[in-house]
Amino acid sequence: MAASESYVASHLADSAAPGSMRHRAFPGGLNRYVLAGAEVIADLLTCVASLIAAYLVQRKVGGNLGYPLQRVLAIGAVQGLFAVLLLSASGAYGGCSSLMRIRETERAVRAAIQAALLLSFVVSILALQLPPMAVLVNVFLMPVLLIFQKQVTHSLTQALHVRGYGCKRAVIYGAGEAGRRITSTLLHSPKLGLQPVAVWSDGSVPASDGLSVLGYRRESAIPVRFEPLAASTLRSLRCNLLIMAEPHLSAAQFEEMKSIANQAGILVAFVSESAAHAEMQQSVADIDGVLLTSPHEHSTSWSYAFFKRAVDVFAATILLIGLSPVLCIVALLVRLSSPGPSLFIQRRVGRDGEFFDMYKFRTMVSDAPRYAVSPVTSSDPRLTSIGRVLRHLSLDELPQLINVLSGTMSLVGPRPEMPFIVATYNDHQRLRLRVKPGITGLWQLSAARAFPIHENIEYDLYYQRHRTFFMDIAILIHTIFFAVGGGI
Template sequence: MTTSFRARESVSAPIPEVFSPTVSAKKAQSQLWVKARFDKIVSGCEILADLATIVAAVLCAYFAYHSLQLGKRIQYSPTAVLGVAFAFACVGVWLLERNGAYRRDSSLLRVKETERVLRVSSQVFLAAFSITFFTSYLLSRWMIVFAFLLVPVFLIAEKQFLIRAIRALHIRGYGMRKVVLYGAGPTGRRIFSVLVRSPKLGLDPIAIVDDELARIGTTIFESSYRPRRSAAVLAGPLTQELLWQYDAEMVVIADPSISRDRFSEIAKEAIAADAAISFVPQHFAPSDYWINYMNLDGLLLASFEGPKSRSSYDYSKRFVDLALSLALLLLTAPLLLFIALIIRITSSGPALFVQQRVGQNGKLFMLYKLRTMHTDAPPYAYSPKTSADPRITPFGQFLRRTSLDELPQLLNVIKGEMSLVGPRPEMPFIVEQYNWLQRQRLQVKPGITGLWQLSADRNFLMHENIEYDLYYIRNRNFSMDLAILLHTFVFAARGV
């Protein structure tokens, strides 16, 4: 950084605080030392926190087991209890590491982190439960059950606290790299949103540059539903001087259609400003979801494979869908009747809205919803992007914020037309416009909730958020389904 900083002295740009004369040399040196090792420090703290959290959860499980006096009351010495708790913790942390929990990446709306915790907890539970059958060591099964229930809760809460702590450190300037985005199109907007929502990445999008006149001066928000963070689009070109002005450490070329010459120009400016370069590939293959690579005598050949059938998972999921939907429908029946009455009182027309949608393999079905729009609204049109749409009734705004309007779709799940978790079903006129990649959404049953609903990117059309659906379709399992359901309840409770 020394060479690049000397070059910056001739530019009339604000001097970074770390080099300001008002900041002591010791503080500047400390900040640079922490910044260089921030990722390792955070990973180490996260591992220690996970160890302590699992130990605490197992100890709480032990005390709960003794307090409730369930089963045979097996007495353990304090040393034995701590030994069991530490063994649980070591195995749990090892499995978390094997599942990529300590990698620095975006975790798909934190659902992936929750899914990891649930999967690892299940693996440790099965291993511990097996010990009680195949060894003579007296380990209470009730204690294992309590630990299985408490460990995920403790870990999820701890990781939420760590995310807040990391964000607080970033605000104070620790471990954050300043990023300038080039390209304010759909890809650039999505990258901006992901970087803002993923503090673990440590990448701060401080500016967005674009050469297209129609985009210059517009404002990009983190989300239309959560506009907590925004950035104005600056006029291009992206130059070395502009990168120096913002003290940028990374340039992200977020325009997949950029020409090779323009790419080379931006790369040249970034290198001159001593900034790292990242870019989105031109041929859109979302995280290589179904792309396999073959080496043909030095030539890399990419092949596309569709989603694979998972018969055992699908049959088991159908059983769970049916059981949960019947239970939820019985529990929410009084609430549904009450909401239907309010809809009839506050606006003219039926309480139930029925609309044709496209399901698995392109099969048409009738989807049920509680009516949230006026009856004179077109029945088949693009869904409202915001709750301020004039087509939505005042009470309908509340129903949409809390997702209560989706409850009648439990009937669709019972009928086998939908699942609790999956890609959202769309209307036929939208599906007719699908390209080959978007049609992969139709390979599985549509769901009441999914990653798209949790993304807060509902200002985009569902099929424009294709990476969420493709990720789910390829990686679907019970742990992910449960994680999505848990996040959905939190999402609905917040009313966003």
């Protein structure tokens, strides 16, 4: 059983005796099946509700066409079945949530649109004569309802876990990059039924540090414990699973940790591959019974590149035209608030290390150093009064729509960094330069945006591994809600 994005492979031994290696069920297994079943039912009902709502809109706008509601219910059930099958095929019921639940939104949008379009085709073939307006409303409404329903389901499951229902307790050994990703994944994946209760240091972090959880807001940093791990401590924490989140444990260390877990009577899981190679996928070939594994980079299809560019051009054009009054007003306010130009042009590093000029509304005084660490607090003396407001509302980024049109940036992608910072990158950090930079992205939405990008590249590498057209749509949806929520 894997903890998904965190590269955990569990080798679950029966701890009744130290030498016994009989596999047994992963903690919370039954709970996961119950939750998955409940989620399937909720998805089915949501899809039926979407078609009923679309039908009622049709009746309200187009009048009563004499179309029986019973037939709408039957067609809605078929639509729900399509959506559930598509969601299941994409792994939506697997238990693990992704970083900031972006992939959950991606799956909901993709499955809803595909199911609605598939239903439209079936209705047309069978000549069921479903009102056209109802079909159109359904295509746009179902993704919205699915996203909302899944958010409610996620929140309810978390609330049950807070009260101690359906949740097992896990200890994480390792406070490095892998440990942080595992802890974050478990905290954001209530369907797994595993709650991290403590993190032990493997010596990779300073004693004064805590483990900051990846996510939208810096709501908590889990304290890291540094005393030797002992079976008595695990028993006192009433934990059910020990996760060794250190991919470079020696054989002796591994055996020692496994022995401690056996003495405590709990299961043990461990990281199966280095987080340093997290950006790589594995290609496996079976040659006459011999498995050969070779890492390869994530590649994107021509269709993804084509549609991504098409959406970039279309959306940037519409937004520049539609927001032109706002752009003019902001430019005027910047000029009136302090001496200097309205636009700030700065050289940034794009895809494959190429330089380009990035456009922003000026938020700092005109004599501030052009290339320096960006302000991280609103009290930074370099910021102007209007600049503080623009940064809080992210309006200073709007001129980058020009960059999107020119092709040097995309709507979604890693944030472009300044050359003097990129010059300090190591090989691992330079991996984030393999895709076109964007206005918004996972790092831009996270609490880590208050800290240096290269120290939090998990977000960018995650995006590189999983990027699809529907993931880009999901990130844009999360950006809208994030902006409405006022950020951190």
